[in-house]
Amino acid sequence: MNDVIVIGGGIAGLATARELLRQGAHVTILERNRCGEESSWAGGGILSPLLPWDYSDPVTQLTQWSNRLYPGFIQALHMETGIDPEFHASGMLVLPGFSNGPEEVARQDARHRIAEAWCAQHDLAMRMVRSHEIAPALALDEPALWLPEVCQVRNPRLLQALVLAVEMNGGTIIEHAEVTSWKIAQERIQSVATSRGEEYAAASYIVTAGAWSRQLLREYALKLDIWPVRGQILLFKAQPGLLGTIVLQEPDNFYLIPRRDGYILAGSTVEEVAFDKHTTAHVRKELLEKAHRLVPALTEEMLAGHWAGLRPGSPGNIPVIDSHPFVTNLYLNSGHYRYGVTMAPGSARLVSNMILNKPQPLDVTPYRWPA
Numbered sequence: 001m002n003d004v005i006v007i008g009g010g011i012a013g014l015a016t017a018r019e020l021l022r023q024g025a026h027v028t029i030l031e032r033n034r035c036g037e038e039s040s041w042a043g044g045g046i047l048s049p050l051l052p053w054d055y056s057d058p059v060t061q062l063t064q065w066s067n068r069l070y071p072g073f074i075q076a077l078h079m080e081t082g083i084d085p086e087f088h089a090s091g092m093l094v095l096p097g098f099s100n101g102p103e104e105v106a107r108q109d110a111r112h113r114i115a116e117a118w119c120a121q122h123d124l125a126m127r128m129v130r131s132h133e134i135a136p137a138l139a140l141d142e143p144a145l146w147l148p149e150v151c152q153v154r155n156p157r158l159l160q161a162l163v164l165a166v167e168m169n170g171g172t173i174i175e176h177a178e179v180t181s182w183k184i185a186q187e188r189i190q191s192v193a194t195s196r197g198e199e200y201a202a203a204s205y206i207v208t209a210g211a212w213s214r215q216l217l218r219e220y221a222l223k224l225d226i227w228p229v230r231g232q233i234l235l236f237k238a239q240p241g242l243l244g245t246i247v248l249q250e251p252d253n254f255y256l257i258p259r260r261d262g263y264i265l266a267g268s269t270v271e272e273v274a275f276d277k278h279t280t281a282h283v284r285k286e287l288l289e290k291a292h293r294l295v296p297a298l299t300e301e302m303l304a305g306h307w308a309g310l311r312p313g314s315p316g317n318i319p320v321i322d323s324h325p326f327v328t329n330l331y332l333n334s335g336h337y338r339y340g341v342t343m344a345p346g347s348a349r350l351v352s353n354m355i356l357n358k359p360q361p362l363d364v365t366p367y368r369w370p371a
């Protein structure tokens, strides 16, 4: 019998499987399609909340702890697998937006003071700059906030590295195996059935099915509130070096993320359209216009891709990382909403500690399963 079955092979499932394997468990991942092809693939890979001072303490606690784990997490994966997830501190430049009437300027000043106080309290470097100091390709040279320590990762590569690391460390990955039902007796899952017609049994089961977690759990979801939130992204192929930093524009939080080889991601939308993962022509136009207005060198001819992913939305962007209130061998690590890549190593460590009865490094009560 396997020690642990992980249901869903996105970043939450893969990072959890890796952590459990590191700690000596036997792990099987059951994935409905192929690992790492849903939200985790579609995301931007910024390793920070967009404007961290706008979030509650549970989000800050988990993202900051994950940020501390990230360098070691990446270094080990890179060394083991030879795949470079391109983790680096590209920094993030926060622009105030286009309107600059007196009321808007006063509002921006107040926002800057909040940001400054938050960064000082949380030990995050921040300084006021002119935007052209950091990003000369921008259309406007205006006052901006510069957060030089914000990191990014190339998520498709991180996912490839995780898949390989799980396999290299003895984990089993079974793809095209959608979990469709389970047998429960004496408040324990006895086995799960999949679309392949096979049953799998383990001592513990972790649901990491992203936006699909609540549907999968059905009546066992209890008061769990996780829903799909579509995000669309455009990809430009630009000259390497056109942009050296992530640029984020308030108030609608439009961002550009430059990769080392010149690709630039522009996104993203926040749309509640149930499980519809299509891209739309009007969003393509809107993102293209925003990108061109911000960096005039970005033009339609440079477009190289357009995709959408379904984030696992959650109230306050706070994931649930907990055991089920009465099914004693069922756990959940899901609902990371906009920050699942950022939160991956920390969340994986927390849920693994729960299963292996290890002490927790931080207060896990904010991540409880709502019953």
Ligand SMILES: Cc1cc2nc3c(=O)[nH]c(=O)nc-3n(C[C@H](O)[C@H](O)[C@H](O)COP(=O)(O)OP(=O)(O)OC[C@H]3O[C@@H](n4cnc5c(N)ncnc54)[C@H](O)[C@@H]3O)c2cc1C
Residues within 6 Å of the ligand: 007, 008, 009, 010, 011, 012, 013, 030, 031, 032, 033, 034, 035, 036, 037, 038, 039, 040, 041, 042, 043, 044, 045, 046, 047, 048, 177, 178, 179, 180, 208, 209, 210, 211, 212, 213, 216, 230, 231, 232, 233, 267, 268, 269, 308, 309, 310, 311, 312, 333, 334, 335, 336, 337, 338, 339, 340, 341, 342, 343
């Ligand atoms: C456009 C966009 C931009 C983003 N940008 C960022 C960012 O910059 N930084 C950041 O930190 N986060 C970002 N995110 C959020 C982040 O991508 C998500 O929070 C994260 O990917 C969630 O990971 P997950 O593993 O829970 O879900 P997923 O990656 O969706 O994985 C869930 C997996 O479960 C599988 N599954 C579902 N049901 C079943 C079943 N019944 N049986 C078996 N398998 C099943 C699915 O096939 C899927 O592979 C972004 C997301 C989007 C869409």
